[in-house]
Amino acid sequence: MTFTRLNDRQLDALKEISNIGMGHAATALSQLIGETVHLRVPKVTVTDIARVPDLLGGAEKVVAGITLRILGDARGDILLIFPRDSARLLLSRLLGQAGTGAEMDEMGASTLKEVGNILASAYLSALGSLLHMTLIPSIPMLAHDMAGAVVDYVLIELSMRGDMALMVETEFHGDNPREEAIKGHFFLLPDHRSLDIILDAVGGGA
């Protein structure tokens, strides 16, 4: 399966499974931060790998990026991107006073990784039970840097087999009325072979 040959039914299937997975992840996040987390309708984008940084808001934009490999019956990457301000808000919400200015320290870093782990685990376990697969997240990795630099290792991995990337993106945001909303983007980037496996399992195989 090449990413460019997906039909509408397959794209819908990907959106739907991602919506369900992300629904579970959002529930986990809303319990963590104590407010409702809203989800946008997922977007499935098939694009040249060169365009991915632009789709993340620009290659130079500073973000907190948490990334996890998907292990088990299908392979791929999960990428959780928080704009810098949202990462700060999230930390101050989770850690209270200690979270102020914690963005770069060890406590802040391990908190953000843990958030990544919780969201990815919720997402993958929902996906796994839907598709009758075992999907396990790797240990999370974190970088505070330019979006382009944070994602390029995922692009390098994809570029070993082609020039295209398939991204399933869900935007989410909190709704605390007294504060600026925490925003983030959750990306699923299945590798080329795993896309077949996922589509077969969902009944949308070619």
Added chain:
Amino acid sequence: MSGRERVGISEFRVARAPVVLVTYGLGSCLGIALYDPDSRLGGLAHTLLPRSRPDIVETRQTKFVDRSIHLMVEELLRLGGEKERITARIVGGANMFEPLHGSATVGIGERNAQTARLTLQSLGIELLAEDVGGAHGRTVEFDLASGDVRVRTVSRPASDLVL
């Protein structure tokens, strides 16, 4: 700003002064700048992988370090550059995350840089300077008028490194 040309991932561009070639957000990717100071011709590449392989001929050749260097040199010569005058600088090749067990991308940044060094050596092109490795992203601005290669990072926003 006029005269700025952006080089995307897996692309290269060759131009003449007063153009400024820019590429954003290099992580493990490697930026390669080639310059002929006399003709003020230069090229900048944003590469992803070390070497082209015979079994992946169908993909874009400009994503590979070795192919990009060869193609940029050809293009510089075609535009009137002289091979003896061309020099190189390389930027990027970082390792953004702690190494992940079993991943094929472990050490890819360093392998990209090493491939560039060897390819340049085989072509007899002098590597003037490099800013590679570490765990941070880099943006490169290559001013073809002065020949300066400026490296910008998030942790060092005020003071660009000039190679």
